[in-house]
Amino acid sequence: MNDASGTKPAQNSSVWKAVFERAANAIVVVSLETGQVIEWNQATLALFGYTAEQVAGMRLVELQPAIRTQREALRRQLAEAGSLFIDSFPLRRADGSEIQVAIHAVRTSYDGQEAFLAMLQDAAQARDLQTRLATQAMQLRAELTSQADEYLHLKEFFENVIDALPLRLLVLDEDLRIIHANPAYYLQRGVTREQIIGQSVRDVFPKELLDEAGLERALQGTLTTGERVWWSGFREQSVGHPERIINIRIDPCRGLEGRACLLISIEDVSERYRQIYERTLLQEVSQAMLSTLDLPRLLHAILTGMTAGGAVGLGFNRAILMLVDNAAGVLKAEMAVGPEDVHQAHTIWSEVTGRYRTLQDFLQDYDRLPPPQDRPLADLVERLVVPLSDVEHLPMSALVSGNTVYVPDARNDARVNSEFATVMDSDEFVVAPLRVGETQIGVAIADNFITHKMIKGSDTHLLTSLANQAALAVERAQLFREAQERAEELARAYEELKAAEQDRLRNERLATVGTVTAAVTHEIRNPLSTIGGFARAILRDPHDTERNRRSAKIIVEEADRLEELLRTVLDFSRPEGVNVQRTRIEPIVESVLELTAEQRERAGIDLSWEAEPDLPELDLDANQIRQVLLNLVKNADEAMPNGGLLALTARLAGNAVALAVSDTGSGIPQGDLSFVFDTFFTTKPTGTGLGLALARKILDAHGARIEVSSLPSQGTTFTVYFPIPPA
Amino acid sequence: MPTILVVDDDENQRLLYRQELELAGYTVETAANGPQAIDRVSRGGIDLVVLDIAMPGMDGIEVLGRVLDIDRQLPVILNTAYSSYKEDFMTWAAESYVTKSGDLSELLNKIREALAKRGLEAPEEESPAQE
Numbered sequence: 001m002n003d004a005s006g007t008k009p010a011q012n013s014s015v016w017k018a019v020f021e022r023a024a025n026a027i028v029v030v031s032l033e034t035g036q037v038i039e040w041n042q043a044t045l046a047l048f049g050y051t052a053e054q055v056a057g058m059r060l061v062e063l064q065p066a067i068r069t070q071r072e073a074l075r076r077q078l079a080e081a082g083s084l085f086i087d088s089f090p091l092r093r094a095d096g097s098e099i100q101v102a103i104h105a106v107r108t109s110y111d112g113q114e115a116f117l118a119m120l121q122d123a124a125q126a127r128d129l130q131t132r133l134a135t136q137a138m139q140l141r142a143e144l145t146s147q148a149d150e151y152l153h154l155k156e157f158f159e160n161v162i163d164a165l166p167l168r169l170l171v172l173d174e175d176l177r178i179i180h181a182n183p184a185y186y187l188q189r190g191v192t193r194e195q196i197i198g199q200s201v202r203d204v205f206p207k208e209l210l211d212e213a214g215l216e217r218a219l220q221g222t223l224t225t226g227e228r229v230w231w232s233g234f235r236e237q238s239v240g241h242p243e244r245i246i247n248i249r250i251d252p253c254r255g256l257e258g259r260a261c262l263l264i265s266i267e268d269v270s271e272r273y274r275q276i277y278e279r280t281l282l283q284e285v286s287q288a289m290l291s292t293l294d295l296p297r298l299l300h301a302i303l304t305g306m307t308a309g310g311a312v313g314l315g316f317n318r319a320i321l322m323l324v325d326n327a328a329g330v331l332k333a334e335m336a337v338g339p340e341d342v343h344q345a346h347t348i349w350s351e352v353t354g355r356y357r358t359l360q361d362f363l364q365d366y367d368r369l370p371p372p373q374d375r376p377l378a379d380l381v382e383r384l385v386v387p388l389s390d391v392e393h394l395p396m397s398a399l400v401s402g403n404t405v406y407v408p409d410a411r412n413d414a415r416v417n418s419e420f421a422t423v424m425d426s427d428e429f430v431v432a433p434l435r436v437g438e439t440q441i442g443v444a445i446a447d448n449f450i451t452h453k454m455i456k457g458s459d460t461h462l463l464t465s466l467a468n469q470a471a472l473a474v475e476r477a478q479l480f481r482e483a484q485e486r487a488e489e490l491a492r493a494y495e496e497l498k499a500a501e502q503d504r505l506r507n508e509r510l511a512t513v514g515t516v517t518a519a520v521t522h523e524i525r526n527p528l529s530t531i532g533g534f535a536r537a538i539l540r541d542p543h544d545t546e547r548n549r550r551s552a553k554i555i556v557e558e559a560d561r562l563e564e565l566l567r568t569v570l571d572f573s574r575p576e577g578v579n580v581q582r583t584r585i586e587p588i589v590e591s592v593l594e595l596t597a598e599q600r601e602r603a604g605i606d607l608s609w610e611a612e613p614d615l616p617e618l619d620l621d622a623n624q625i626r627q628v629l630l631n632l633v634k635n636a637d638e639a640m641p642n643g644g645l646l647a648l649t650a651r652l653a654g655n656a657v658a659l660a661v662s663d664t665g666s667g668i669p670q671g672d673l674s675f676v677f678d679t680f681f682t683t684k685p686t687g688t689g690l691g692l693a694l695a696r697k698i699l700d701a702h703g704a705r706i707e708v709s710s711l712p713s714q715g716t717t718f719t720v721y722f723p724i725p726p727a
Numbered sequence: 728m729p730t731i732l733v734v735d736d737d738e739n740q741r742l743l744y745r746q747e748l749e750l751a752g753y754t755v756e757t758a759a760n761g762p763q764a765i766d767r768v769s770r771g772g773i774d775l776v777v778l779d780i781a782m783p784g785m786d787g788i789e790v791l792g793r794v795l796d797i798d799r800q801l802p803v804i805l806n807t808a809y810s811s812y813k814e815d816f817m818t819w820a821a822e823s824y825v826t827k828s829g830d831l832s833e834l835l836n837k838i839r840e841a842l843a844k845r846g847l848e849a850p851e852e853e854s855p856a857q858e
Contacts (some may be wrong), residue, residue, distance in 0.1 A: 525808035525827050534743060537746060
């Protein structure tokens, strides 16, 4: 301790010496006893203008003669107060010039003698500094004032900006209470600023957003972590407003007294989504259109494009496509999409928007949708027809002019075909023409039948683009369909030719029957003459038993031959002439049913027989027709060995009486249907294959027609159309 | 006793003609087809041919031509189930044309007429009817 305190003064003295030497102010030590200058520093020499040699040992009065008069006063002051301050002292320099200095002096002791230490400062310099400081202070004050003004202006400016922002802004405190809201927010909610301030976030945001979507959790999160949260693509539904798509951003902020707060900005991006959707929609529709040549599918794609979307799409309530039918001379609704009423609207829209992200998705599912006849608006489609000649009125006028027409009030619009307006039952709609160059394809009509949402210019514009695309695709599909129809026509013509060829073959076969009959005459006459000859021989000599036995044997042989012939051939060419009489068909049917009743009873077959009252009389060969019906009824009964229902009906069918005989048997295989009337064709183990061939031959002779239809395991129906004779 | 050749592919027909013509007093020979008939005629001794037309292989019309080539004077009676062959000019060369029947009297008449024309006595048979 002692050591430490012993070395301190020496150290101190060297430190002080260094400070003393380097000090910016002039410092001198003057002995109070001798008045001599004992110590001085470099700054002193500079201030006084002397060298160190000149100063050493000088007396203060020599140095500054002016001080002489004040010497005693100063000494006294120093003795009493221990210090003195002269703010302006005329200091004489070595060259005789004077400068004003400020002097601080304190009593001290130096090497054991009484002394004082004076610190001198150039007063001009000091004043200068002071003035500078004062100026700076003034400048600073002015600056501060202007900055404050500027700040106020800025504040106002930013407040204006915030108020004018389309963003809805909210500031919440730590308790999630609203401390600030911009007009975009409160006006949108239809309240005043005063009403909204102080409310809890729970009072103003819907539960779905707070709880289910997790907004409240996110708010708390930002409060604790200070992290910014950004959510996009929320669907916001509010009463009286169309659905909107919003982005929400939560920023941490610092409020009064550095308290944490939250800035919520809500951006309505429906329009942006809508624009993106429009572009996508057009792209999707044209892609969908390119991918299908099937007209109904295509039409449905277009209509779906018009109605899909809700918040972001075109989202029309109803869309209808009318196509030109040149053959009928009308513009006719081909397909429509949309709900019939509000209730249905909700069901359909929630299903479609919930399930399909893109139109392509939807189209892929198209096959699984209910078939067209179950689709809504069938009635509207049925009734929406206008003549092509009505070019003065909508919708034809739009098609002819090639311009999309917006109708705000159809019932009082002279441009609209009044019948058309009545069927549409809608005041406001848009009609867009479907044209390819000069070719008129049809029109697309859209309205907001359910929501009555106003149709905007952008909707009309988009509908026009869509209609342009659709026109191309529809034309393509129509051309394809036409080509297909031609191909089908050709195929049909080919089928007809084939049928005619088969008919010809059958006729030829029948013609051959004549030839065959002639040829067969030979086969018949031989045995007949043989039989006759031997019979005569027997008659001639009944006693010659040996010869007669031989003759009789030959007769039996020949008789067998004849029977065989009859069985195989004669049946085939039997009905030759027709002996017609005007008669009613019912008694013939009933006689056949009587004849066959027993077999049905055995097999457990039920019978139903219905004849339309007052059927006209027909020109029939009753015997032959009975034969035909017997054949049909027997066939039907035989098709139901384990019971079933035999149903006969007779009714008017155009200029014919149609008699149908149906069974509930196993049916005729599709491949066999065209052969059933062929001679020798049979599927029955014991059939001759002649029954239906004969029936057809008889019916041909009556000018009657027979048709067969059959469904596997459901049964077969033969229908005979007897021509009604002229009265 | 004139000899008659019966040409027919039907066996029972041949049996019938043999029986009935023999009963009528003729000598009867038979042939089942055209070549057999031509062969028999070419060997001589046949006074009359009863010829069927519809036969498998060589038909009666052809046989008729070949037979007449051998013997222009030989009477041939066409005996057939058809009447349409009467329109075939080839058949005009035949002595006569008979449609087949269980009643052989027409055939027997034609045979008798043809043989008489050529100075051949018809045999004195018992008439079938009388028996």
